[in-house]
Amino acid sequence: MKPALLSYHCATSIEDAVAALAAAGGDGKIIAGGQSLMPMMNFRLVRPSVLVDINRIPGLDTITLRGNRLGVGALVRHRMTASDETIRSHIPILHGVMQHVAHLTVRNRGTFVGSLCHADPAAEMPMMTQFLNGTVHVAGPQGRRQVAVGDFITGSLTTDLASDEMVYEVDLDTFPEGTGWGFHEFARRHGDYALAAVAVTLEREAGVARRVRLAVMGLDDRSRRLAEVEAALEGEAPDAAVLDRALAALQANITPNGDLNASPEYRRHLANVLAKRAIADAWARAGERSRT
Numbered sequence: 001m002k003p004a005l006l007s008y009h010c011a012t013s014i015e016d017a018v019a020a021l022a023a024a025g026g027d028g029k030i031i032a033g034g035q036s037l038m039p040m041m042n043f044r045l046v047r048p049s050v051l052v053d054i055n056r057i058p059g060l061d062t063i064t065l066r067g068n069r070l071g072v073g074a075l076v077r078h079r080m081t082a083s084d085e086t087i088r089s090h091i092p093i094l095h096g097v098m099q100h101v102a103h104l105t106v107r108n109r110g111t112f113v114g115s116l117c118h119a120d121p122a123a124e125m126p127m128m129t130q131f132l133n134g135t136v137h138v139a140g141p142q143g144r145r146q147v148a149v150g151d152f153i154t155g156s157l158t159t160d161l162a163s164d165e166m167v168y169e170v171d172l173d174t175f176p177e178g179t180g181w182g183f184h185e186f187a188r189r190h191g192d193y194a195l196a197a198v199a200v201t202l203e204r205e206a207g208v209a210r211r212v213r214l215a216v217m218g219l220d221d222r223s224r225r226l227a228e229v230e231a232a233l234e235g236e237a238p239d240a241a242v243l244d245r246a247l248a249a250l251q252a253n254i255t256p257n258g259d260l261n262a263s264p265e266y267r268r269h270l271a272n273v274l275a276k277r278a279i280a281d282a283w284a285r286a287g288e289r290s291r292t
Contacts (some may be wrong), residue, residue, distance in 0.1 A: 078107035093181035128225035140165035180286025182278035
């Protein structure tokens with residue numbers, strides 16, 4: 001199939017792109033990589049009257065370290081995220097996660113920010129933005145605003161983004177050297193959307209886990225951090241009893257859906273298996289820290 005008839009606008013600046021979206025009266029779409037948008041247009045599930053291309057806007061293809069936060073521009077491709085040395089050294093879990101994303105041809109065009117805005121509950125980028133306490137930088141006719149990712153993603157495939165706004169950057173937490181991390185997902189084939197995934201980071205102090213983070217995807221209508229599971233692991237060594245409490249909290253805080261790929265019961269089983277592996281990897285990778 002082919003897209004419906006539309007106009008094309010090649011934006012030269014963020015303001016130019018926003019103006020084109022506003023002129024479209026709610027019927028325009030931003031294109032950067034197009035890995036999700038173009039198939040939807042081909043099937044005419046989405047029929048924009050104007051396609052606003054942001055690929056010529058300078059400065060949006062950068063990864064920038066600012067203190068303990070890292071900015072990812074709207075034109076940063078999956079390939080860049082997977083190979084960037086700043087990400088590898090400051091957010092190693094993100095570098096590891098990107099090895100699971102799609103295939104090389106998709107990584108060459110798809111963008112981190114585009115995937116976040118698509119908000120697929122089975123995609124890694126929305127999950128990692130949640131996990132890394134992301135702030136979404138939005139530009140619109142009324143100016144620019146910043147939105148916490150928890151407020152930005154409002155449900156499956158839905159966000160807080162207005163029809164005349166665009167995301168131009170996302171900034172993420174970095175981690176101290178020696179932070180342990182673990183990420184495990186299960187998909188039918190490598191590069192497919194995951195049926196479930198779990199991400200964990202922690203630091204090890206005096207033989208116990210500190211500053212624990214744990215997030216899941218594929219187990220609800222959106223990716224989420226699970227504070228109750230983090231609390232079960234915080235200040236503990238992840239022995240069998242602690243893991244049992246953490247997994248009980250995990251099961252109490254997920255509501256997986258069933259579909260053609262997996263039943264809710266199977267996804268619950270995956271959640272436990274993947275969480276155990278991710279916690280074990282994070283604990284093994286964590287370097288012991290002194291309290292002084």
